[in-house]
Amino acid sequence: MDIAKQLSHIPLFQGLEPQYLQTLARMAIKKFFKRGETVFAEGDPGTGFHIITTGRVKVYKTSPDGKEQILHIMSQGEPFGEVPVFTGQRFPAYADALTDTSTLFIPRDDFINLIRTEPSVALSMLSVLSQRLKGFTVLIEDLSLREVPARLAAYLLYISERNQGADDINLDISKTQLAGILGTIPETLSRILARMTKEEIIESDDKRHIRICDRTAVEELAAGQRRLA
Amino acid sequence: MDIAKQLSHIPLFQGLEPQYLQTLARMAIKKFFKRGETVFAEGDPGTGFHIITTGRVKVYKTSPDGKEQILHIMSQGEPFGEVPVFTGQRFPAYADALTDTSTLFIPRDDFINLIRTEPSVALSMLSVLSQRLKGFTVLIEDLSLREVPARLAAYLLYISERNQGADDINLDISKTQLAGILGTIPETLSRILARMTKEEIIESDDKRHIRICDRTAVEELAAGQRRLA
DNA sequence: GAGAAACCTTGACGCAGGTCAAAAGAAAGT
DNA sequence: ACTTTCTTTTGACCTGCGTCAAGGTTTCTC
Secondary structure (H helix, E strand, O other), X not given: OOXXXXXXXXXXXXXXXXXXXXXXXXXXXXXXXXXXXXXXXOOOEOOEEEEEEEOOEEEEEEOOOOOEEEEEEXXXXXXXXXXXXXXXXXOOOEEEEOXXXXXXXXXXXXXXXXXXXXXXHHHHHHHHHHHHHHHHHHHHHHHHHOOHHHHHHHHHHHHHHHOOOOOEEEOOOOHHHHHHHHOOOHHHHHHHHHHHHHOOOEEOOOOOEEEEOOHHHHHXXXXXXXXXX | OOHHHHXXXXXXXXXXXXXXXXXXXXXXXXXXXXXXXXXEOOOOEOXXXXXXXXXXXXXXXXXXXXXXXXXXXXXXXXXEOOHHHHHOOEOOOEEEEOOOEEEEEEEHHHHHHHHHHOHHHHXXXXXXXXXXXXXXXXXXXXXXXXXXXXXXXXXXXXXXXXXXXXXXEEOOOOHHHHHHHHOOOHHHHHHHHHHHHHOOOEEOOOOOEEEEOOHHHHHHHHHOOOOOO
Protein backbone atom coordinates (compact mmCIF):
# COMPACT_ATOMS: atom_id res chain seq x y z
CA MET A 1 0.00 0.00 0.00
CA ASP A 2 1.05 3.55 -0.72
CA ILE A 3 2.85 5.00 2.28
CA ALA A 4 2.07 8.61 1.37
CA LYS A 5 -1.60 7.72 1.29
CA GLN A 6 -1.37 6.15 4.75
CA LEU A 7 0.45 9.20 6.09
CA SER A 8 -2.19 11.55 4.72
CA HIS A 9 -4.73 10.04 7.13
CA ILE A 10 -2.60 10.66 10.21
CA PRO A 11 -3.85 13.61 12.27
CA LEU A 12 -0.25 14.74 12.83
CA PHE A 13 0.15 15.36 9.10
CA GLN A 14 -3.26 16.80 8.31
CA GLY A 15 -3.05 19.60 5.80
CA LEU A 16 0.51 18.80 4.79
CA GLU A 17 1.28 19.53 1.14
CA PRO A 18 1.51 16.39 -1.05
CA GLN A 19 5.15 17.10 -1.86
CA TYR A 20 6.05 16.87 1.83
CA LEU A 21 3.98 13.72 2.25
CA GLN A 22 6.15 12.23 -0.48
CA THR A 23 9.25 13.35 1.39
CA LEU A 24 7.93 11.74 4.56
CA ALA A 25 6.99 8.57 2.70
CA ARG A 26 10.54 8.26 1.41
CA MET A 27 12.03 8.59 4.88
CA ALA A 28 9.56 6.22 6.58
CA ILE A 29 10.64 2.65 7.32
CA LYS A 30 8.00 -0.07 7.73
CA LYS A 31 8.40 -2.08 10.92
CA PHE A 32 6.49 -5.01 12.35
CA PHE A 33 6.18 -6.26 15.92
CA LYS A 34 4.51 -9.44 17.13
CA ARG A 35 2.09 -9.39 20.03
CA GLY A 36 4.08 -9.05 23.24
CA GLU A 37 7.25 -7.94 21.49
CA THR A 38 9.25 -4.99 22.80
CA VAL A 39 9.24 -1.90 20.57
CA PHE A 40 11.73 -0.07 22.75
CA ALA A 41 12.94 -0.24 26.33
CA GLU A 42 13.58 2.54 28.82
CA GLY A 43 17.14 3.73 28.33
CA ASP A 44 17.39 2.77 24.66
CA PRO A 45 18.77 5.54 22.44
CA GLY A 46 16.01 7.15 20.42
CA THR A 47 16.93 7.45 16.76
CA GLY A 48 13.39 8.21 15.59
CA PHE A 49 9.73 7.69 16.38
CA HIS A 50 6.91 5.38 15.30
CA ILE A 51 3.47 5.90 13.84
CA ILE A 52 1.06 2.98 14.21
CA THR A 53 -0.52 1.75 11.00
CA THR A 54 -2.23 -1.28 12.53
CA GLY A 55 -2.34 -2.74 16.04
CA ARG A 56 -1.95 -1.39 19.55
CA VAL A 57 1.03 -0.53 21.74
CA LYS A 58 1.29 0.13 25.46
CA VAL A 59 3.81 2.63 26.79
CA TYR A 60 4.62 2.02 30.46
CA LYS A 61 7.00 2.28 33.40
CA THR A 62 7.96 -0.57 35.72
CA SER A 63 9.17 -0.84 39.29
CA PRO A 64 12.05 -3.10 40.34
CA ASP A 65 9.55 -5.66 41.69
CA GLY A 66 7.52 -5.85 38.50
CA LYS A 67 4.50 -3.62 39.06
CA GLU A 68 3.72 -1.51 36.02
CA GLN A 69 2.08 1.85 35.38
CA ILE A 70 0.70 2.33 31.90
CA LEU A 71 1.28 5.83 30.48
CA HIS A 72 -0.56 5.42 27.19
CA ILE A 73 -2.21 2.84 25.02
CA MET A 74 -1.62 3.91 21.44
CA SER A 75 -3.79 2.89 18.49
CA GLN A 76 -3.87 3.29 14.74
CA GLY A 77 -2.71 6.66 13.48
CA GLU A 78 -1.02 7.71 16.70
CA PRO A 79 2.66 8.59 16.98
CA PHE A 80 4.75 7.45 19.94
CA GLY A 81 8.33 7.56 21.09
CA GLU A 82 8.86 11.17 20.02
CA VAL A 83 10.35 12.48 23.25
CA PRO A 84 13.98 11.47 22.55
CA VAL A 85 13.71 12.94 19.05
CA PHE A 86 13.59 16.40 20.60
CA THR A 87 15.50 15.95 23.84
CA GLY A 88 18.33 14.02 22.20
CA GLN A 89 18.25 11.71 25.21
CA ARG A 90 17.06 8.15 25.73
CA PHE A 91 13.55 6.67 25.88
CA PRO A 92 12.01 7.49 29.28
CA ALA A 93 9.67 4.45 29.23
CA TYR A 94 9.04 1.00 27.77
CA ALA A 95 6.81 0.20 24.78
CA ASP A 96 5.39 -3.26 24.00
CA ALA A 97 3.07 -4.38 21.22
CA LEU A 98 -0.27 -5.46 22.71
CA THR A 99 -1.33 -7.04 19.41
CA ASP A 100 0.54 -7.74 16.21
CA THR A 101 1.48 -4.23 15.17
CA SER A 102 2.81 -2.46 12.06
CA THR A 103 4.43 0.94 12.35
CA LEU A 104 6.11 3.48 10.17
CA PHE A 105 9.41 4.49 11.72
CA ILE A 106 10.47 8.08 11.03
CA PRO A 107 14.21 8.66 11.57
CA ARG A 108 15.06 11.54 13.81
CA ASP A 109 17.36 13.56 11.57
CA ASP A 110 15.10 13.36 8.54
CA PHE A 111 12.15 14.48 10.61
CA ILE A 112 13.98 17.43 12.11
CA ASN A 113 14.97 18.54 8.62
CA LEU A 114 11.34 18.33 7.57
CA ILE A 115 10.34 20.51 10.51
CA ARG A 116 12.90 23.12 9.52
CA THR A 117 11.28 23.51 6.13
CA GLU A 118 7.66 22.90 7.04
CA PRO A 119 6.47 24.76 10.16
CA SER A 120 2.97 23.27 10.01
CA VAL A 121 4.49 19.92 10.98
CA ALA A 122 6.18 21.59 13.92
CA LEU A 123 2.89 23.10 15.05
CA SER A 124 1.13 19.75 14.73
CA MET A 125 3.82 18.08 16.78
CA LEU A 126 3.67 20.85 19.40
CA SER A 127 -0.06 20.23 19.61
CA VAL A 128 0.44 16.48 20.04
CA LEU A 129 3.02 16.94 22.80
CA SER A 130 0.87 19.55 24.55
CA GLN A 131 -2.15 17.23 24.51
CA ARG A 132 0.03 14.57 26.00
CA LEU A 133 1.28 16.91 28.73
CA LYS A 134 -2.30 17.72 29.56
CA GLY A 135 -3.10 14.01 29.74
CA PHE A 136 -0.19 13.48 32.12
CA THR A 137 -1.39 16.25 34.44
CA VAL A 138 -4.69 14.37 34.71
CA LEU A 139 -2.91 11.11 35.44
CA ILE A 140 -0.71 12.78 38.07
CA GLU A 141 -3.78 14.35 39.66
CA ASP A 142 -5.48 10.96 39.70
CA LEU A 143 -2.55 9.14 41.23
CA SER A 144 -1.81 11.78 43.82
CA LEU A 145 -5.17 13.23 44.78
CA ARG A 146 -7.95 10.76 43.97
CA GLU A 147 -8.80 7.25 45.08
CA VAL A 148 -9.17 4.27 42.83
CA PRO A 149 -13.01 4.30 42.68
CA ALA A 150 -12.93 7.94 41.49
CA ARG A 151 -10.33 7.15 38.83
CA LEU A 152 -12.32 4.17 37.60
CA ALA A 153 -15.52 6.24 37.45
CA ALA A 154 -13.72 8.96 35.49
CA TYR A 155 -12.35 6.36 33.11
CA LEU A 156 -15.81 4.89 32.51
CA LEU A 157 -17.21 8.34 31.75
CA TYR A 158 -14.31 9.01 29.41
CA ILE A 159 -14.94 5.81 27.43
CA SER A 160 -18.68 6.45 27.42
CA GLU A 161 -18.13 9.95 26.06
CA ARG A 162 -15.87 8.60 23.35
CA ASN A 163 -18.85 6.45 22.30
CA GLN A 164 -21.36 9.27 22.02
CA GLY A 165 -22.38 8.87 25.64
CA ALA A 166 -23.50 5.26 25.39
CA ASP A 167 -24.19 3.51 28.70
CA ASP A 168 -22.76 0.24 27.40
CA ILE A 169 -19.01 0.17 27.55
CA ASN A 170 -16.91 -2.36 25.70
CA LEU A 171 -13.37 -2.35 26.99
CA ASP A 172 -10.83 -3.01 24.29
CA ILE A 173 -8.27 -4.00 26.91
CA SER A 174 -8.13 -6.62 29.66
CA LYS A 175 -9.03 -5.70 33.21
CA THR A 176 -5.43 -6.34 34.18
CA GLN A 177 -4.41 -3.66 31.71
CA LEU A 178 -7.15 -1.37 32.93
CA ALA A 179 -5.72 -1.77 36.42
CA GLY A 180 -2.34 -0.78 34.99
CA ILE A 181 -3.83 2.37 33.50
CA LEU A 182 -5.57 3.29 36.74
CA GLY A 183 -2.40 2.80 38.74
CA THR A 184 -3.62 -0.17 40.72
CA ILE A 185 -3.62 -3.98 40.56
CA PRO A 186 -6.20 -6.45 39.20
CA GLU A 187 -7.37 -7.59 42.65
CA THR A 188 -8.23 -4.08 43.76
CA LEU A 189 -9.98 -3.28 40.48
CA SER A 190 -11.99 -6.49 40.73
CA ARG A 191 -13.12 -5.65 44.26
CA ILE A 192 -14.17 -2.14 43.34
CA LEU A 193 -16.13 -3.35 40.32
CA ALA A 194 -17.86 -5.84 42.63
CA ARG A 195 -18.76 -3.07 45.09
CA MET A 196 -20.08 -0.83 42.33
CA THR A 197 -22.16 -3.72 41.02
CA LYS A 198 -23.59 -4.42 44.47
CA GLU A 199 -24.61 -0.78 44.80
CA GLU A 200 -26.29 -1.07 41.38
CA ILE A 201 -24.15 1.70 39.90
CA ILE A 202 -22.94 -0.58 37.12
CA GLU A 203 -23.55 -4.07 35.74
CA SER A 204 -20.64 -6.21 34.64
CA ASP A 205 -22.01 -9.54 33.50
CA ASP A 206 -19.79 -10.09 30.48
CA LYS A 207 -16.02 -10.13 30.46
CA ARG A 208 -15.14 -6.94 28.68
CA HIS A 209 -18.51 -5.28 28.96
CA ILE A 210 -19.66 -2.81 31.60
CA ARG A 211 -23.02 -1.04 31.61
CA ILE A 212 -23.55 2.22 33.46
CA CYS A 213 -26.85 1.88 35.36
CA ASP A 214 -26.70 5.01 37.50
CA ARG A 215 -24.85 7.68 35.59
CA THR A 216 -25.35 10.30 38.27
CA ALA A 217 -23.67 8.05 40.82
CA VAL A 218 -20.74 7.50 38.47
CA GLU A 219 -20.39 11.23 37.94
CA GLU A 220 -20.46 11.88 41.67
CA LEU A 221 -17.86 9.20 42.27
CA ALA A 222 -15.61 10.73 39.61
CA ALA A 223 -16.01 14.17 41.16
CA GLY A 224 -15.17 12.83 44.62
CA GLN A 225 -18.57 13.87 45.96
CA ARG A 226 -19.63 10.32 46.72
CA ARG A 227 -17.90 7.29 48.17
CA LEU A 228 -18.60 3.60 47.95
CA ALA A 229 -20.07 2.06 51.10
CA MET B 1 15.94 47.15 31.03
CA ASP B 2 16.08 46.05 27.44
CA ILE B 3 13.58 43.24 26.84
CA ALA B 4 15.46 41.83 23.84
CA LYS B 5 18.56 41.54 26.00
CA GLN B 6 16.60 39.68 28.69
CA LEU B 7 15.14 37.34 26.07
CA SER B 8 18.54 36.56 24.63
CA HIS B 9 19.50 34.90 27.92
CA ILE B 10 16.50 32.56 27.90
CA PRO B 11 17.46 29.00 26.91
CA LEU B 12 14.28 28.74 24.81
CA PHE B 13 15.59 31.47 22.52
CA GLN B 14 19.26 30.56 22.39
CA GLY B 15 20.69 31.07 18.97
CA LEU B 16 17.78 33.15 17.74
CA GLU B 17 18.75 35.87 15.26
CA PRO B 18 18.71 39.40 16.74
CA GLN B 19 15.97 40.50 14.36
CA TYR B 20 13.63 37.85 15.79
CA LEU B 21 14.59 38.77 19.32
CA GLN B 22 13.43 42.28 18.46
CA THR B 23 10.16 40.86 17.13
CA LEU B 24 9.69 38.89 20.35
CA ALA B 25 10.55 41.91 22.47
CA ARG B 26 7.87 43.93 20.73
CA MET B 27 5.21 41.28 21.37
CA ALA B 28 6.17 40.64 25.00
CA ILE B 29 4.12 42.27 27.77
CA LYS B 30 5.67 42.83 31.19
CA LYS B 31 3.57 41.45 34.05
CA PHE B 32 4.01 41.47 37.80
CA PHE B 33 2.57 39.20 40.49
CA LYS B 34 2.82 39.57 44.24
CA ARG B 35 3.82 36.69 46.45
CA GLY B 36 0.84 34.34 46.76
CA GLU B 37 -1.01 35.85 43.83
CA THR B 38 -2.62 33.62 41.22
CA VAL B 39 -1.02 33.75 37.77
CA PHE B 40 -3.68 31.54 36.24
CA ALA B 41 -6.25 29.01 37.44
CA GLU B 42 -7.16 25.63 36.03
CA GLY B 43 -9.85 26.17 33.42
CA ASP B 44 -8.82 29.70 32.50
CA PRO B 45 -8.52 30.29 28.76
CA GLY B 46 -4.88 30.42 27.67
CA THR B 47 -4.15 33.41 25.49
CA GLY B 48 -0.40 33.17 25.80
CA PHE B 49 2.41 31.98 28.02
CA HIS B 50 4.83 33.50 30.54
CA ILE B 51 8.59 33.61 30.88
CA ILE B 52 9.92 34.38 34.35
CA THR B 53 12.33 37.29 34.59
CA THR B 54 12.53 37.32 38.40
CA GLY B 55 10.90 35.27 41.14
CA ARG B 56 9.44 31.78 41.41
CA VAL B 57 6.12 30.23 40.48
CA LYS B 58 4.54 26.92 41.46
CA VAL B 59 2.35 25.04 39.00
CA TYR B 60 0.04 22.59 40.76
CA LYS B 61 -3.19 20.61 40.87
CA THR B 62 -5.62 20.51 43.81
CA SER B 63 -8.19 18.02 45.10
CA PRO B 64 -11.66 19.07 46.25
CA ASP B 65 -10.54 18.79 49.89
CA GLY B 66 -7.50 21.01 49.45
CA LYS B 67 -4.54 18.67 49.10
CA GLU B 68 -2.17 19.81 46.39
CA GLN B 69 0.29 18.14 44.05
CA ILE B 70 3.01 20.38 42.70
CA LEU B 71 3.86 19.74 39.03
CA HIS B 72 6.72 22.22 38.69
CA ILE B 73 8.45 25.00 40.48
CA MET B 74 9.61 27.45 37.82
CA SER B 75 12.46 29.91 38.25
CA GLN B 76 14.15 32.68 36.34
CA GLY B 77 14.37 32.11 32.61
CA GLU B 78 11.82 29.31 32.47
CA PRO B 79 8.65 29.43 30.38
CA PHE B 80 5.36 28.13 31.75
CA GLY B 81 1.73 27.93 30.72
CA GLU B 82 2.52 26.96 27.13
CA VAL B 83 0.18 23.97 26.88
CA PRO B 84 -2.99 25.92 25.95
CA VAL B 85 -1.01 27.86 23.36
CA PHE B 86 -0.72 24.70 21.28
CA THR B 87 -3.83 22.76 22.27
CA GLY B 88 -6.13 25.78 21.98
CA GLN B 89 -7.78 24.60 25.19
CA ARG B 90 -7.72 25.84 28.75
CA PHE B 91 -5.02 25.74 31.43
CA PRO B 92 -4.84 22.22 32.86
CA ALA B 93 -3.42 23.38 36.23
CA TYR B 94 -3.05 26.30 38.63
CA ALA B 95 -0.06 28.65 38.88
CA ASP B 96 0.71 30.85 41.90
CA ALA B 97 3.63 33.20 42.52
CA LEU B 98 5.76 31.84 45.39
CA THR B 99 7.65 35.12 45.66
CA ASP B 100 7.09 38.51 44.07
CA THR B 101 7.51 37.65 40.42
CA SER B 102 7.97 39.47 37.12
CA THR B 103 7.23 37.75 33.84
CA LEU B 104 7.18 38.49 30.15
CA PHE B 105 3.86 37.43 28.71
CA ILE B 106 4.00 36.26 25.08
CA PRO B 107 0.61 36.35 23.35
CA ARG B 108 -0.42 33.14 21.66
CA ASP B 109 -1.08 34.38 18.12
CA ASP B 110 2.10 36.41 17.88
CA PHE B 111 4.14 33.46 19.06
CA ILE B 112 2.56 31.06 16.59
CA ASN B 113 3.35 33.48 13.80
CA LEU B 114 6.95 33.63 14.96
CA ILE B 115 7.15 29.84 14.88
CA ARG B 116 5.87 29.79 11.33
CA THR B 117 8.75 31.94 10.18
CA GLU B 118 11.47 30.73 12.53
CA PRO B 119 11.69 26.93 12.84
CA SER B 120 14.51 27.10 15.38
CA VAL B 121 12.02 28.49 17.90
CA ALA B 122 9.72 25.57 17.14
CA LEU B 123 12.52 23.10 17.74
CA SER B 124 13.45 24.81 21.02
CA MET B 125 9.86 24.67 22.17
CA LEU B 126 9.57 21.01 21.13
CA SER B 127 12.65 20.34 23.21
CA VAL B 128 11.18 22.15 26.23
CA LEU B 129 7.90 20.25 26.03
CA SER B 130 9.70 16.94 25.54
CA GLN B 131 11.85 17.57 28.60
CA ARG B 132 8.72 18.30 30.54
CA LEU B 133 7.05 15.10 29.33
CA LYS B 134 10.09 13.20 30.46
CA GLY B 135 9.89 14.89 33.85
CA PHE B 136 6.24 13.91 34.15
CA THR B 137 7.00 10.26 33.40
CA VAL B 138 9.40 10.33 36.35
CA LEU B 139 6.78 11.93 38.60
CA ILE B 140 4.16 9.37 37.51
CA GLU B 141 6.61 6.56 38.16
CA ASP B 142 7.34 7.99 41.59
CA LEU B 143 3.72 8.41 42.57
CA SER B 144 2.64 5.02 41.27
CA LEU B 145 5.58 2.72 41.85
CA ARG B 146 7.82 4.10 44.60
CA GLU B 147 7.35 4.94 48.24
CA VAL B 148 7.88 8.30 49.84
CA PRO B 149 11.37 7.57 51.29
CA ALA B 150 12.59 6.57 47.81
CA ARG B 151 11.17 9.73 46.25
CA LEU B 152 12.73 11.89 48.94
CA ALA B 153 16.11 10.20 48.51
CA ALA B 154 15.92 10.71 44.73
CA TYR B 155 15.05 14.36 45.27
CA LEU B 156 18.01 14.88 47.60
CA LEU B 157 20.37 13.32 45.07
CA TYR B 158 18.89 15.49 42.34
CA ILE B 159 19.50 18.68 44.31
CA SER B 160 22.96 17.52 45.32
CA GLU B 161 23.84 16.84 41.68
CA ARG B 162 22.59 20.26 40.68
CA ASN B 163 25.14 21.66 43.19
CA GLN B 164 28.15 19.79 41.81
CA GLY B 165 27.51 16.82 44.10
CA ALA B 166 27.78 18.76 47.36
CA ASP B 167 26.66 16.86 50.48
CA ASP B 168 25.15 20.00 51.96
CA ILE B 169 21.75 20.77 50.58
CA ASN B 170 20.03 24.10 50.96
CA LEU B 171 16.37 23.81 50.08
CA ASP B 172 15.05 26.91 48.38
CA ILE B 173 11.49 25.88 49.27
CA SER B 174 9.67 25.13 52.52
CA LYS B 175 9.25 21.56 53.69
CA THR B 176 5.52 21.92 53.16
CA GLN B 177 6.24 22.68 49.52
CA LEU B 178 8.71 19.83 49.30
CA ALA B 179 5.96 17.54 50.56
CA GLY B 180 3.74 18.89 47.78
CA ILE B 181 6.39 18.06 45.19
CA LEU B 182 6.87 14.56 46.55
CA GLY B 183 3.15 13.90 46.52
CA THR B 184 2.76 13.64 50.28
CA ILE B 185 1.94 15.85 53.27
CA PRO B 186 4.20 17.72 55.72
CA GLU B 187 3.58 15.30 58.61
CA THR B 188 4.72 12.30 56.59
CA LEU B 189 7.78 14.14 55.26
CA SER B 190 8.71 15.23 58.77
CA ARG B 191 8.48 11.67 60.07
CA ILE B 192 10.60 10.28 57.26
CA LEU B 193 13.28 12.94 57.74
CA ALA B 194 13.30 12.04 61.44
CA ARG B 195 13.77 8.35 60.63
CA MET B 196 16.57 9.09 58.17
CA THR B 197 18.26 11.25 60.79
CA LYS B 198 17.98 8.51 63.42
CA GLU B 199 19.62 6.04 61.02
CA GLU B 200 22.39 8.61 60.46
CA ILE B 201 21.75 8.78 56.75
CA ILE B 202 21.24 12.55 56.90
CA GLU B 203 21.54 15.43 59.36
CA SER B 204 18.89 18.12 59.43
CA ASP B 205 19.76 20.55 62.18
CA ASP B 206 18.88 23.80 60.44
CA LYS B 207 15.54 24.69 58.92
CA ARG B 208 16.20 24.56 55.23
CA HIS B 209 19.46 22.69 55.38
CA ILE B 210 20.03 18.95 55.01
CA ARG B 211 23.38 17.24 54.94
CA ILE B 212 23.89 13.86 53.32
CA CYS B 213 25.98 11.77 55.72
CA ASP B 214 25.73 8.37 54.07
CA ARG B 215 25.47 8.87 50.34
CA THR B 216 25.46 5.17 49.58
CA ALA B 217 22.43 4.70 51.79
CA VAL B 218 20.63 7.56 50.05
CA GLU B 219 21.41 6.03 46.67
CA GLU B 220 20.14 2.63 47.78
CA LEU B 221 16.96 4.18 49.14
CA ALA B 222 16.39 5.99 45.86
CA ALA B 223 16.93 2.78 43.91
CA GLY B 224 14.50 0.88 46.12
CA GLN B 225 17.23 -1.49 47.28
CA ARG B 226 17.03 -0.42 50.89
CA ARG B 227 14.20 0.42 53.25
CA LEU B 228 14.06 2.45 56.41
CA ALA B 229 13.77 0.42 59.60
C1' DG C 1 -8.28 -30.29 21.01
C1' DA C 2 -5.32 -30.87 24.96
C1' DG C 3 -2.07 -28.66 27.87
C1' DA C 4 -0.21 -24.39 29.33
C1' DA C 5 -0.50 -19.89 30.25
C1' DA C 6 -2.87 -15.89 31.29
C1' DC C 7 -6.99 -13.76 33.33
C1' DC C 8 -10.41 -12.88 36.89
C1' DT C 9 -12.28 -13.22 41.47
C1' DT C 10 -12.56 -13.69 46.60
C1' DG C 11 -10.70 -14.02 51.31
C1' DA C 12 -7.43 -13.05 55.12
C1' DC C 13 -3.95 -10.00 56.47
C1' DG C 14 -0.55 -6.11 56.99
C1' DC C 15 1.30 -1.69 56.47
C1' DA C 16 2.38 2.84 54.35
C1' DG C 17 0.76 6.83 54.78
C1' DG C 18 -3.19 9.88 55.51
C1' DT C 19 -6.32 12.33 59.27
C1' DC C 20 -6.92 14.76 63.50
C1' DA C 21 -5.07 17.22 67.31
C1' DA C 22 -1.93 19.96 69.73
C1' DA C 23 1.98 22.73 70.68
C1' DA C 24 6.23 25.28 69.86
C1' DG C 25 9.02 28.15 66.68
C1' DA C 26 9.49 31.27 62.69
C1' DA C 27 7.98 34.67 59.56
C1' DA C 28 5.01 38.39 57.78
C1' DG C 29 2.17 42.26 58.14
C1' DT C 30 0.79 46.45 60.64
C1' DA D 1 7.29 45.28 68.82
C1' DC D 2 3.15 42.83 68.67
C1' DT D 3 -0.14 40.11 66.63
C1' DT D 4 -1.42 36.98 63.29
C1' DT D 5 -0.49 33.59 60.28
C1' DC D 6 2.38 29.89 58.51
C1' DT D 7 5.68 26.09 59.39
C1' DT D 8 7.36 22.10 61.60
C1' DT D 9 7.13 18.32 64.65
C1' DT D 10 5.13 14.45 67.42
C1' DG D 11 1.50 11.30 69.01
C1' DA D 12 -2.64 8.37 68.49
C1' DC D 13 -5.53 6.47 65.27
C1' DC D 14 -7.57 4.69 60.96
C1' DT D 15 -8.15 3.11 56.27
C1' DG D 16 -7.24 2.25 51.37
C1' DC D 17 -5.03 -0.67 49.03
C1' DG D 18 -1.27 -3.82 48.27
C1' DT D 19 0.39 -8.81 49.31
C1' DC D 20 -0.23 -13.63 49.52
C1' DA D 21 -2.87 -17.53 48.50
C1' DA D 22 -6.04 -20.29 46.12
C1' DG D 23 -9.82 -21.40 43.02
C1' DG D 24 -12.26 -21.19 38.63
C1' DT D 25 -12.35 -19.53 33.78
C1' DT D 26 -10.88 -18.01 29.50
C1' DT D 27 -7.44 -17.75 25.90
C1' DC D 28 -3.05 -19.18 23.44
C1' DT D 29 -0.20 -22.44 21.50
C1' DC D 30 1.34 -26.37 19.36
